Amino acid sequence: MKPQFLIAAPHSGAGKTTITLALLRALQRSGRRVQPFKCGPDYLDPKHHTLAAGRESVNLDAFMMPEPHLFEVYQRYARQADVSIIEGVMGLFDGAHKMEGSSAALAALLDIPVILVVDAQAMAYSAAALLYGYRHFFPGIKLAGVIFNFVNAPSHYRILEEAAADAGVPVLGYLPERPDIRISSRHLGLHISGETDYNAVIDTAADHLSEHIDLELLLQHTLRPEPAAAVITPASPGRLQIAIARDEAFNFTYRENIAALSQLGDIRYFSPLTAASLPPADLLYFPGGYPELYLPQLAANTTLLQQLRQYEGRILAECGGMMYLGENIIDENGQPWPMAGLLKVSTSMQHKALTLGYREIHIGNEVFRGHEFHYSQYETVPEITGPAIRIFNARQETVAGVVFHTPRILAGYMHFYWGDNIEGLQRVLGLVS
Incomplete structure (x- = not known):
């Protein structure tokens, strides 16, 4: 007991x-x-x-x-x-x-x-x-x-x-x-x-x-009564190099998501605020956090931003991480701060409005669940091309939203949970066929 x-x-x-x-x-x-x-x-x-x-x-x-x-x-x-x-x-x-x-x-x-x-x-x-x-x-x-x-x-x-x-x-x-x-x-x-x-x-x-x-x-x-012994199927270690942004600006991660990623290969962490160079990686993960609080520092790290623009591997980005991949983040005073420019979108803290709720996203045959919680908004609604993506809330009602999905980028405001579905994440990111 x-x-x-x-x-x-x-x-x-x-x-x-x-x-x-x-x-x-x-x-x-x-x-x-x-x-x-x-x-x-x-x-x-x-x-x-x-x-x-x-x-x-x-x-x-x-x-x-x-x-x-x-x-x-x-x-x-x-x-x-x-x-x-x-x-x-x-x-x-x-x-x-x-x-x-x-x-x-x-x-x-x-x-x-x-x-x-x-x-x-x-x-x-x-x-x-x-x-x-x-x-x-x-x-x-x-x-x-x-x-x-x-x-x-x-x-x-x-x-x-x-x-x-x-x-x-x-x-x-x-x-x-x-x-x-x-x-x-x-x-x-x-x-x-x-x-x-x-x-x-x-x-x-x-x-x-x-x-x-x-x-x-x-x-x-x-x-x-003491919890029963968990039955765990050991995963075969992968060979990918995975780099995860982790600092004061990017730190919203789920432990089980990181554990699932570790099945794919070796994980290292880096700071978009201070890193002098982008670490070698097959997959970059930019989680959510508070990038809007560190805009001068993020914009000033031009070496890292330029390396990110030249990066050819896979990228996963959520909420604040997605904002960082955009062209600009506009602060509360209306000043734009240049970011990576990998996504043709700008986000703004100037007219804050809370967006909150569970989400279910269908990307082809893959289904992921997660949630949104943010005050920033798109400066203009992005135009999305590519495969249709459907988004639902917890009541299975259709939700208007944007998910960026290209052959090498998956990004959006949603915080994904893939702790139980790392294989689906691999397929969506094109890491396996």
Whole structure:
């Protein structure tokens, strides 16, 4: 038996990320191997998890990942840990379509209990009705307990304890308000401004949590049978040379995507911000990130941009990486910054508008799933020639969008997931027939 659980909340902003990070750090400091996971496609929370736990966080997404693959990924990492903690997304039952892809659906699929974080700052005995509803709404999950956050005083907590008891939900503790451990949001989401300061915030949050929550009681409430051994078919190592952009401007990658790429050959990393030359490679991968924050540096590295224009291998680019391959990126003030010019398109941060959602892309006979999350927009709608590409959202509704697909480039705003389909990616990129 091992503690395994998902941390959820009735809504965003209840403090589940801060509590997740505090739990990861507190349990890691106790000498336990703690494996963090993130429900959904988010790139930023896993970076924080990794910092807090000292182990790389792994995304689990029931929309992008087929069930057998999702099970295999979870079991592979969970078996190597003493405790497995999944941070949920949005509200417990919020999914792409009703509960599809929600935290509750993931907990039910993996058969692990849920700890509910409730923002109690403006709530007292009404918590009983809320908890009763969350306990009974969907019988596919087990509510292992509740943590009340932003509690005003011990007398306030006593009322909340009574409410939870009447709803039949175990109380695992409470946290008073601590403004100094609130994690500020910036840009697309949570942002690490400096690891040293951020480590201090996580340590303070862990101290605060340990003072008010009985960790051993929490672990006892979340024991589940040890995950089964994952059945993995060893891949034959490939011979490709793969170069991946990784720095402050480009860093949105999924661990399982990188693991799948490693089956094709040797991986090396380089920085478009500082690299003096493009590394030798059969395949270049430019993931998403924050290129718009580093436009002067990217534009000033003219040697690398010129080498990229002369590069003859295959290129895969997503979101910020796709923007970098375009002719210009226009900043918020309307100034254009020259980029690689491999795609006849310019993108702009001047008139920001959020584009968000899951995507399913059909390229010939190949199907890939992923998601979009960006504020930049095309300066003009690109004209696309070549094979027809169909794009759908999570409800299987047609979505207007652009995917660049040439004999050697695959690029677009979509963040692809290919952890379960590296063969399809090879075919689309023309690496195999």
